[in-house]
Amino acid sequence: MATEEPAPATFKSLGIVDPLCDACERLGYKKPTAIQEQSIPLALQNRDIIGIAETGSGKTAAFALPILQALLDKPQPLFALVLAPTRELAAQIAKSFEALGSLISLRCALILGGLDMVQQAIALGKKPHVVVATPGRLLDHLEKTKGFSLRNMRYLVMDEADRLLDMDFGPILEKILKFLPRERRTFLFSATMSSKVESLQRASLRDPLKVSISSSKYATVSTLIQKWLLVPHKHKDTYLVYLCNEFAGKTMIIFTRTVLETQRIAILLRLLGMGAIPLHGKLSQTNRLGALNKFRAGSRNILVATDVAARGLDIPNVDVVLNFDLPQDSKTYIHRVGRTARAGKSGHAITIVTQYDAEIFLRIEKALGTKLPKDEPDKEEVLVFKQSVEEAQRHAKKELKALIDDRGNRGSVLIGNRRGKKRGDSGRDNMDTEEG
Structure with missing residues (x-):
């Protein structure tokens, strides 16, 4: 007798609630990707996660959906922090959170170097649910912005962790971790698992479960x-x-x-x-x-x-x-x-x-x-x-x-002249180090 094929996974079968399933459908997410299928159920079980997956695998929704579901269950301001190595990636993550959270009135703040700190402080003062940031500028606000604290934060995500460490953000991450509560869930996502990433994992995660989609240390997709x-x-x-x-x-x-x-x-x-x-x-x-x-x-x-x-x-x-x-x-x-x-x-x-x-x-x-x-x-x-x-x-x-x-x-954009820098612009996020 032929064995029955298991039904393909859906966001609902992974445990995602209807309002977020509806958001996925509106965004054209037809079915979960491999990293989503493996990591979402574990995240919903309240576990720390290390996710190793190639670029373009759907990592953002893999961590955003469990965070938004937990937020629906116990709403509070400054619920989650997401750290990303570059401004563009941070902006894209914030956009994804806003799209997935559009049906649940999500408030998201984007905190980047190179933009006005005063306006960012005002945005943080409005108590967003999710803060997406580059590390240097976030540390500026933790150290200097009156009234801003992440002591009650519930979730930390470090995306593209290998790149965060390759770009020498290690010391800044260590300082940021001191401002965060020990009782939290942490998701660390990376394209590769290096010794630096393993050290960061030991410092920031508690009894994590590892999800790996890459078929080798250096994997490319079959298409x-x-x-x-x-x-x-x-x-x-x-x-x-x-x-x-x-x-x-x-x-x-x-x-x-x-x-x-x-x-x-x-x-x-x-x-x-x-x-x-x-x-x-x-x-x-x-x-x-x-x-x-x-x-x-x-x-x-x-x-x-x-x-x-x-x-x-x-x-x-x-x-x-x-x-x-x-x-x-x-x-x-x-x-x-x-x-x-x-x-x-x-x-x-x-x-x-x-x-x-x-x-x-x-x-x-x-x-x-x-x-x-x-x-x-x-x-x-x-x-x-x-x-x-x-x-x-x-x-x-x-x-x-x-x-x-x-x-x-x-003041050249080509030769890196820094004259005319606005007050409040930190140098910590001068993270693009290509030769000029």
């Missing part, structure tokens, strides 16, 4: 098509333009290693008629959010970015990730390519490898445990673009120099 090209260094720009033409009309993130290269490539592609926009850590918060919004809205289909954009950003429907500059380590490669092939959709990750990148590329392949397929486009088809690219390079060089000279006089 991701990965390829690499061996390219002479002097023709990198030409091959880049060829690839952009091959994927014309698709949404693409191009990763570079430095702020200047990000700006140069964006100018080069724009001169060649492509809708490219730069995103890097030396842009103001307003300009960074503006770039992301243009890309999300589709008015620009190419985002040229440093690794500030490689983690945590919820940018739906990215078709292609193109590594113009190879990342320095395997973990960064995983986080970059995790921008595409999200939530079951397919995507392409293409890496340009020059004669100077062989050693790093071999390390990445070794960590992935596989040989990536090599793409060999027809050289003549590529070099058709050579003349127009060389002309655009000359114009881009002049435009970039003029931009640097102009910004240098006014």
